[in-house]
Amino acid sequence: MAEDFDxxxxxxxxxxxxxxxxxxxxxxxxxxxxxxxxxxxxxxxFTVEGEALVFHAGQRVSMYALAAVLPLLPAKQRPTSSNDWMSTDAEVACPDPHCGGRFRITRTKKRWFSHSETTGLPDQRSTPYWQKDEAE
Known part of the structure; x- marks a missing residue:
């Protein structure tokens, strides 16, 4: 189940x-x-929680800018060496070369995910992490 480690x-x-x-x-x-x-x-x-993009009321992001940011999000989610550029570089430029917009990606809290709650492999599945609270 995805949750804070405790x-x-x-x-x-x-x-x-x-x-x-x-x-x-x-x-x-x-x-x-x-x-x-x-x-x-x-x-x-917006926030990223596990695999979900969470947009709060009234918040918007250009789909073209989102297309530039999306490929980096899974890598930013994973623990990396403190010397890895993925740990140190936080801003992504809008893909329009004439635009001054930037997107700052900040790591917030860590969540623990169980392999069996996140995989699609039939012989390794349990209740998906996002349904776990509903099942209990």
């Missing part, structure tokens, strides 16, 4: 090799004085 059952799962950590992410529009060409509003954001 119990001995997660330690046991980690030792058994049945899971992995992912960071939640915040993706926020930043301009820092640059002039956008596309529809970028300073401070608008």
């Amino acid at each position: 119990g001995s059952d997660r330690v046991a799962a980690a030792e058994a090799g049945d899971g992995f950590w992912l960071y939640d992410l915040k993706v926020e529009t930043v301009l820092d004085g640059r002039t956008p060409v596309c529809r970028h509003v300073e401070g608008e954001s």
Whole structure:
């Protein structure tokens, strides 16, 4: 089940090799004085929780800009070396070369995911992590 690490059952799962950590992410529009060409509003954001993109009421992101950011999100979610550029570089430019918009990707909290709750392999499945709370 995806949740914050806080119990001995997660330690046991980690030792058994049945899971992995992912960071939640915040993706926020930043301009820092640059002039956008596309529809970028300073401070608008969305979060990434597991595989879900979560847009809060009234928040918008250009689909073209989102297309530039999406390929980086799975890599940003994973723990990396402190010297890896994925750990140190946080901003992605809007794909329009004339636009000043940037998207800052910030790692927030970590979540633990069980392999059996996230895989599609039929012989390794349990209740999907996103349905776990409903089933209990």
